[in-house]
Amino acid sequence: MNEEKQKVLNRVNQLISLRTEELIQELPSVHEIDDGIVIRFFTEWDNCADDDNIKWKKIANDDKPEESVVFFFLPKDSYFELNQRFYIGCMTCLNGKMEVDVNGEITLLEGYTKICVDSEDVKGRVLENTYLITCSDRTIWSETTREHVESNYA
Numbered sequence: 001m002n003e004e005k006q007k008v009l010n011r012v013n014q015l016i017s018l019r020t021e022e023l024i025q026e027l028p029s030v031h032e033i034d035d036g037i038v039i040r041f042f043t044e045w046d047n048c049a050d051d052d053n054i055k056w057k058k059i060a061n062d063d064k065p066e067e068s069v070v071f072f073f074l075p076k077d078s079y080f081e082l083n084q085r086f087y088i089g090c091m092t093c094l095n096g097k098m099e100v101d102v103n104g105e106i107t108l109l110e111g112y113t114k115i116c117v118d119s120e121d122v123k124g125r126v127l128e129n130t131y132l133i134t135c136s137d138r139t140i141w142s143e144t145t146r147e148h149v150e151s152n153y154a
Helices: 002-025 143-153
Strands: 029-033 036-040 055-059 067-074 079-081 088-102 105-110 113-119 122-137
Touching: 105 113
Parallel strands: none
Antiparallel strands: 029 036, 055 067, 067 122, 079 122, 088 105, 088 113, 088 122
């Protein structure tokens, strides 16, 4: 009887260990920003099609529905390339650091800085975990951009 109890006990311990590992994988990411620590659960966020680690959330503008505003989290060492799928008006870096390549011209974007690129030809390489807000005017999007966004993100 003791041997049977030991087998059951071993199985229970194995299941507990397995569940513990699963729960640890669900813990949030912890990010330090200049004035504090942010614990971020990325529930109800969307993933970038090119890189699942890039998270984004649309921000609705009730006063100006033609304005597109998106809040991003870009982890260190991420890379993105818009290739005329999206149009970026301005980019505001809340925290972090990244290189932004607009039409071949590279700009360093750091925390508490904003640049207006007004382009569909935007690439970026993320040097530190970065929180970013982008905005653009939908009325000046190209037909290619409009079709891509409507067919994939509507």
